[in-house]
Amino acid sequence: MQAWLQTTQQQLSRQLHANKLPHAILFSGVKGAGHEELALWLTQVLLCQHYHVDNLNILHGCNQCKTCQLFASNSYPDHITLSTDKATIGVDEVRKLSQFFEKTAHIGTAKTAWVKQADSMTISAANALLKTLEEPTANSFIILTTNSVETLLPTIISRCQQFKIRPPVGENLLAEFSIGDGQHVTLQHNQQSTDLFANLSHYSELSDASVANDFQTFRNNIKQYLCYHAHRAELLKALVDNNNAMRWFEKVIVDLTREQWRWELSAQSDLEMNLGTEKLWQIYRLIQTANMKLKTLVQVNRQFLSEKLLVDISQIVNSAEG
Template identity: 55%
Template sequence: MKTWLVTIQQQLSRQLRDNKLPHALLFSGVEGAGQEEIAQWLINVLLCQNVKLNHVSGEGNSNEVEHNNSSDLKQAPFILEPCGQCKTCKLFAKNSYPDHLTIISDKKNIGVELIRDLSYFFEKTAHIGFMKTALVNQADTMTISAANALLKTLEEPTTNSFIILTTHNSDLLLPTIISRCHEFEIRPPVGKALLAEFGQQGDDPFVNLSHLTELSNEETAVAFVAFRDKVNQYLTSFEYREDILKTLTEYQYGYRWLEKVIVNLMRNQYTWPTVVGENKHVAAINKQQLWDIYNLLLQANAKLKTVVQVNKQFLSEKLLADISLVVQNNAQTVEE
């Protein structure tokens, strides 16, 4: 569990023990902050038949002790942990616990049918335990009608049922949904504290929360470096167009990655410190061009976020064509 989640775990553990856990919870924060992680933990604790109580010592380490009623221990911070051994835990680990439902959408949005399934799920009695839980990840991707359907369920909670939503775009959630949930906004540390969290020294002075995905996943980090090198190559010799296009079109982080590469190039042009080893090859592009490319990217990004039926393939092809025009303009100026 990420260290910055521990305080939220303690808070939720206390609410749970005191029977004060809200029926609807929303975990928000930047992408990679740990929304899904804490949601999984909470649901597992809610469902487990043999929850353990771990007291947390001052240094942030947890020591398992026997639960007793002495007043000292009642005040001390603690974290509830699922046993991992009971029937419920085992079924939950295999995603086959019948009294829990995770809403998974195979499309871009969570449609109303899925939320109707959720309402129906809560109407039925529990199969095994007496507790029922549902998880809606990326709740901001619900369509308007799905969100309205969920509102009804949130307004009329059935007993012993818990709905947990996660989002990394709470701006896109209907305010009426947010107001009916108890929101926990997760705020990870930034800068060196963030790097330390992942055991990395690092020399990126601009490291921030938008890097979380790459920091916490080696495979993603490697993929980013490969993408960055290809973009740099494209800006000098128009190579790797197909690869870059594929990343932009098919990969969820494609546009953010491109933005990161361009912003780093801009920093380099303004001789701001950048990560060692980046930007060696792209000396031929000037500040104005980078600025133009950055603006093209912002426009494309805005279309992605605001136009409902946007054709990402077409948008990305156009973006790359426009970028190459900006780059070629400079080549002509140099030749003249």
């Protein structure tokens, strides 16, 4: 599990241990924030017959009892997952969930349901779920996850204990890395927060389709540049002409760093490129410095600064592994 989920796990473990876990729990966050991992973790702990506590006071399923084994093979009868390959979760699926809770548990005492992508429920599905949320049966737990909590019905949100999962970004993210020879990066935390999520809704690429399109192109060009030294001219033009570009550059590097970090934690092999966190970190600092110069210096040659930035970045990319 990602390190930033620990405080949430600790809180939920305390509540569960004290028998104070609410009937409905909502985990929200951007894609990759870890809220789905939390839902799986919590479900397993709720169902496991022999959970244990680790030295961080976090509960864990045992992975060995009959429940854990059946749950791992997706065949535990006292759990139901609602998800959809289609655009929406319909009212029929939510009715299945209500009927599921009306029956007594087959094996253990608790029954659990996970509504994945809860925001994709249709209005009538959400209204049907409201009824189930309002009339909980004993020892039943409904866990909802969503990547877009703002599109979930407020009445649903109000019936749940909500956990907003925010992975660290920018300086906070990089501060969690061990860089180089096991040296931990120390950063000044009194600097202005670079938390991208704090102001996401103000950014035009989220509300304007053509800006969003420019962002995607820019993002692809960065990847091509970092991997193959391609698209230098387009990248340079964007950096000189587009006022969003320098901020986008920071954001893309932060995203790539996060992908890299997750990849190193989980050993998944779906990473598009593998620059290493140290190089990404150096690139991030270069962009930050360039961005700061653009913002604070009155007389700055944007063309020259952008050209130099790209040269410096390719030197880092091409340098020998540290």
